[in-house]
Amino acid sequence: MITAKIAEAGFSEGKPIIKNILVESSKASVTLLLGESGSGKTTFLLTLTGVLKFLLNGYVNGSVRINDLNPLESDDYLKLPSKIGFIMQDPEKQLVMPTPFDEAVFTLQMKGYDEEEAVRKARGLLELVGLSGKMNLHIENLSGGEKRRLSILLSLIHDPPVLILDEPSASLDVEGIKMVREIVKKYKERDNTTVLIAEHKPVFYTDLIDNAFLIEKSGSRRVGLETLYKSSVVDIVPHHCTEQDGGDVSPGEVLLETIGLDVGFDKPLLRNINLEARRGEVIGVLGPNGSGKTTLLKTIAGFFKPISGEIKIGGEGRVFYVPQNPDLLFLFKTVEKELKETSKKTGMPLEGLVELIPWYPAVKGFNPHWLSHGQRRWLIIIIAYAYSKGVILLDEPTTGLDYVRFNHLKRLIDELKKKGVSFLISTHDPRVVGEIVDKAYVIDNEKLVEVDKCRIVGEYYSKTGVPR
DSSP, rough: OOEEEEEEEETTTTTEHHHHHHHEEOOTEEEEEETTTTTTTTHHHHHTTHHHHHHHHEEEEEEETTTTTTSSSHHHHGGGTTTTTOOOOOOGGGOOSSSHHHHHHHHHTTTOOOHHHHHHHHHHHHTTTTTTGGGSSOOGGGHHHHHHHHHHHHHHHTTOSSSEEEEETTTTOOHHHHHHHHHHHHHHHHSSSSEEEESSOOOTTTTTSSEEEEEEETEEEOHHHHHHHOOSOOOHHHHHHHHOOOOOOTTTEEEEEEEEEEEEEESSSEEEEEEEETTTTTEEEEOOHHHHHHHHHHHHHTTTOOOOEEEEOTOOOOEEEEHHHHHHOOOOOSSHHHHHHHHHHHOOOOOOOOTOOOTHHHHHHHHGGGSSSSHHHHHHHHHHHHHHHSSEEEETTTTOOOHHHHHHHHHHHHHHHHTOOOEEEOOOOOOHHTTOSSSSEEEEEEEEEEEEHHHHHHHHHHTTTTTO
């Protein structure tokens, strides 16, 4: 059971991120937490688990109960990790060991297993989440979806009675989403467990939830399922597929070309890639977690050397890679400083950057790491736009974006492509495939195969097991 009554909470006294929050979730129930990007869902979860108060030095005015514990009291806070499973929005924040195998063994030993039993159990659990073939690979060489699978495994490894999930579908392929749905189903069937899910894509869980709360700047309110279907904030129904207008492009000018490209590490993940991205064109790359999407983008960006083949960059020869974790690119202590320095280095007027960020006035003095996941990603894409005049490589750019801000991103990409910018987007998001990309490619048996994007969107939801 979860009960939270928060008058206000935030990172700095007198500057609340959330206020007037009342959320209740009884045993044997699944509760959905909704709200726009930046509304405070993640801050609420950090408040609920005591992380905001004890790890981030924030402040909380209010009360919290998770079963028989009060996470806002230091003694109970220290007991909480054994009682809950918390799947955080950024999986990197939960991973501290060099390999998946090390992570699993370490976590099991922390839970009381001896070394021999921890090693045996770790191997079996990694196989269950599809990571047995990569258990000794360095964490940094896992895809975002594989890191997500690992973080889910580690959060559930002790079979906790309370499960808290922050954007669990982010970066996951179809099989990963099916896995999360099965986990939620199993918890729902028990008599003494509680599940709380913060999610921008509630379509994956509408057949499983018992109640829902909407987090807004003014507070929280309980909402019914019929209200969700009318809300512009969330993605409650599968999205349509539209043909994209390329705008004023220069016919025939190729900004990115790969010729017979093989990418990977000890052996190729992808072979014989022959790809062209023309001025003003948006290309989507889809494929299972770990199939090589991120490796392809990083190889094009120059972070990894190709195993064989050639990469040609046309135009002004600029490629800018935006990683799945936006935190990696922040250099300064405030949003305002990030944009001022970007303006100084690129020559783009600060006003031109600021006008692309609708929530800038409210957060310009914030540390970028205090922003919501969706806001941090938005900020990085604006910075990428300032630096790149050729090709922007976006790795899962819509993670953490509600449908309102997805549409903002869509308009921004449409505007930039008309100015001649090309995009190569790695994604699992059917919204991106159906409404943003001009061409879609799927990784199949180590090959990049062009597909009908509307067919892919149509098949997506049925493959996840979501009722239609």
